[in-house]
Amino acid sequence: MPRLSPRLIRHAHNANPLLKLLLPVCRDLESARNELRWLQDHAVGLAARSRNAPQTWQTRLQVMVRQRATGKPLQYILGTEYFGDLEIVCRPGVLIPRQDTAASVAHLAHLLQSNDCLPNRLRVLDLCTGSGCIPLLLEHLFSQSGDPPDLQLLGVDVSKRCLDLAEENKARCQARHAEFAQADVLATGDVSPQGQPLPALLKSRASPNWDILISNPPYISSHDFRKTTARSVRKFEPKLALVPPAGVSEIPDDGDLFYPRLLDVADHVHSKVVLFEVADLSQALRVASMAKKKGSWDGVEIWKDEPGAKDDSMVQLEQVVSGLKVLGRGNGRSVVCWRDQGARWLGRT
Template sequence: MQTHRELLLEGRKTLEEAGIADSTTDAWLLMEYITGMTRASYFIRENEEMSREQAEKYREMIRRRAQHIPLQHITHEAWFYGLKFYVDEHVLTPRQDTEVLVEEVLLEAGKMQAGSSRSRILDMCTGSGCILLALLSVLKEAEGVGADLSEEALAVAAKNSRELGIPAVWKKSDLFADISGTYDIIVSNPPYIESHVVDSLMEEVRDHEPRMALDGTADGLYFYRRISGEAGEYLKPGGILAFEIGYNQGGSVRLMLQDAGYTEIRVVKDLAGLDRVVLGRKKQEEHHV
């Protein structure tokens, strides 16, 4: 039998030797997941022996992480906007950078609420459903639809909807092909990585996250062109279209929204100072006397 400390050191060493960049952090997070210990309780219990069952489970998880399987795919847990999401190999792992998109949409929604009825939100390429469910966790009166081409991704989104107790509609659709009705807000974090770049991504992303959720075709802009060109038919006058973008795509996506007739277009940076979000407003209908 080994102590918590001995197993933690063993896990860290295994991950270091496998070239895992955050070996110390990941070895601890898996220990925390298996035992439920906080950092404080670990220092009290570090010299206690770990049960055989927990030790075997810990070693197995360390072995999988050493194969560069993402930590979140091993624990099936990812935190986003203060909410715990189930994730697996069928969806992109929610990333903190995407919270900028949620914040900016909430800012716009706040402007729209004055005198408005219940708002409707469409999340295109919804994946795990994290963006839509984060928005609905705040906009409690809003109705939400999450669309994706992947049935496996939609199953994950529906599971998250149930477990978080936040109702939404999940719809299989190739972009707008099976979408009906109009919306106050359309939001999307579409695939935006250039095809030739996907194979150079870190192993955890390249080999373990769904390629269809990463690959934005040759120039990375295919989905922005399609969505910005078609979204106007599904947006109410004055409605918002908001995208997450890659760091080098702000100018291109801004021009797409301009060409599609959107106004009040903004490019927003993330905490690292990189372009992260582009959003614009559909023109209000003109009233002719």
């Protein structure tokens, strides 16, 4: 990371001493100004609503700027982050929602809504749900369509802290079709030290079948977590949501640990479409290869950060990498598989 010039630091200090504190984490003056404005608005709002601790907004702002200067994510300080059009509550211990995840979910919803062949009831299972942002965004997007199907959305996570926050976000978003439950996705037997195994949870549901399976699992390898992951992510976001647990698999790249299990679950619940988030194109190609080797999918493709991006002539961007169709603009972001009716739902027939 390039060093900041003394001239830039002096300029920030002369404009506002708090800007100088934000500059090392923001890296440029414009970003620092934006963050300072957001933090000030938040401090003013907190001071106006506070009755028991009458701190001035100036005092609150100084505290928040110092927190941000340590690298603490802005979303944990402000308490929310946008995920698509939804404002999702964020708290330490739960992964911060990312807009590239929202872009994949929104593109999936767009494809599903573009076809009139969806079943009257659509059941969606989201594994490693975290803040609950994926089911909540899906419900929001479908609620805006003219004749949405009867949605059943189930978000599953091993962390009770995540599930508590997901329930809070459900109330905040006034969602009616999303449910959340605790289970260990990796567990295959009857017992798990992490709580209820996923098979037991699925067995307890009214129907064993889930039309669509979505997951943004921990996918960062232990090596990449140490060497390439941003310091603020390593220091402040939960490792449980980023790196698969060690010592439970012989897979060469431990960042891939969840994907064979997720593909097995998709077969078990007879999913017609799956959407798995990945770290980059290299991992996307490995996961896509896993799916193709299963032999149970009619089609597999990779989506980039902006899967619906088009060129100047309004044709969707598309390339072929290692025999796989790769759609959109940006880095490899998701692996999508379909079979049976899922091909018609996605317009892949």
